[in-house]
Amino acid sequence: MLTNFNSMLKTAYAQKKAIGSFNFYNYETLKGILQAAEQMNTPVIVSFGKKYLSNMSFAEVKAITAASADLYKTDVCLHLDHCDSMDIIYQAIRAGFTSVMYDGSALSFEENTANTGRICEVAHANNVSVEAELGSLAAGEASHEGSADDKEVYTSPDAAREFVDRTGVDALAVSIGTVHGLYKGTPNIRTDILQAINEKLHMPLVLHGGSGTPEEKVKECISNGIAKINVNTEISDYTVQHTRALLEKENPHLSVVALNQMRYVEEVVRKYMGIFANQ
Secondary structure, three states, X not given: OEOOOHHHHHHHHHOOOOEEEEEOOOHHHHHHHHHHHHHHOOOEEEEEEHHHOOOOOHHHHHHHHHHHHOOOOOOEEEEEEEEOOHXXXXXXXXXXXXXXXXXXXXXXXXXXXXXXXXXXXXXXXXXOEEEEEEOEOEEOEOOOOOOOOOXXXXXXXXXXXXXXXXXXXXXXXXXXXXXXXXXXXXXXXXXXXXXXXXXXXXXXXXXXXXXXXXHHHHHHHHXXXXXXXXXXXXXXXXXXXXXHHHHHHOOOOHHHHHHHHHHHHHHHHHHHHHHHOOX
């Protein structure tokens, strides 16, 4: 069933596990994620970004997610991913999304804090959880979230404490060296900064840029407070590569392509769910 992410993230944080937040763009990707969640017996966050509104409207997203979630024996959070528009966030809340992410990381600390606080007031009044971001990630290869102009700014532990106190946000996305997309070189994940943030906040933290992050670093991050991890690029990259190989080998009916794409998505999601749960 549909729920917000508060209870699932608090439980994961306490158990030193993480819940996967996986982006979907159509019915096939959504179903692949939900099938993986049921097989792995884990709650899941299905994320839809504003840039995919050309694929589906918020009303369509809510309808197919609610209908699909009722078919699977797991809790499902419908999450608006990476949105810098307050108006679009309010649209998602009205449409029935159960959590939203406001990304004010490009703004000044004061403006990000003020906007996030206003969003929290509206969202919490509607039983919707809120994620915000402090610091910013650079863009890697094949990124579909950021831009080449994005600069890496590490999250300050002291600023994070003030930000959370003033906004009442439910989860905080931090910048510690991951990138949106795939790494161009060897990643330098600053778990020392993460540990300091966790010691200040004692609340669920979020890691963006999960695609391609080394497994040992992912597990180290989880042990230091990361309770939600975003995966987008690898879902797309893996599915496109395998679809291309399928089409080069045979000329399948479109319905067969769709079934295979569900399976490709499921394979990626199951891999990450196993890592996040330390299985």
